[in-house]
Amino acid sequence: MLIPSNAQSTIQLFQQIEAHHSTAACIHIICDNTPYYRSQLISDHLNDSKIKRIFLPPYASNLNLIERYWKFFKKKIL
Secondary structure (H helix, E strand, C coil): CCCCCCHHHHHHHHHHHHHHCCCCCCEEEEECCCHHHHCHHHHHHHHHCCEEEEECCCCCCCCCHHHHHHHHHHHHHC
C-alpha cells in the first residue's frame, strides 16, 4: 500500500482504496490535520467519490495511534 507524502500520492491512495472497496456505498477515512489532506486538489478529487474524510481534532494525541506507539517506544527504549 502507498504511504502518502503529498496530495498527488494521497489521491492515488484514495483511488486504490476506492477500487478495493468498489461495492461500498460510502468509505470513511480518518485523517489527521496534515495540510495535504485539506488541499483543494484532494477536495476537488473527492467531489465525485464515495470517500468521505473525517478529521481528527487538533492536539488529540489520544485518538492518533502513532502517538500511542511513540509513547510505548519511548518508555521501552529510554
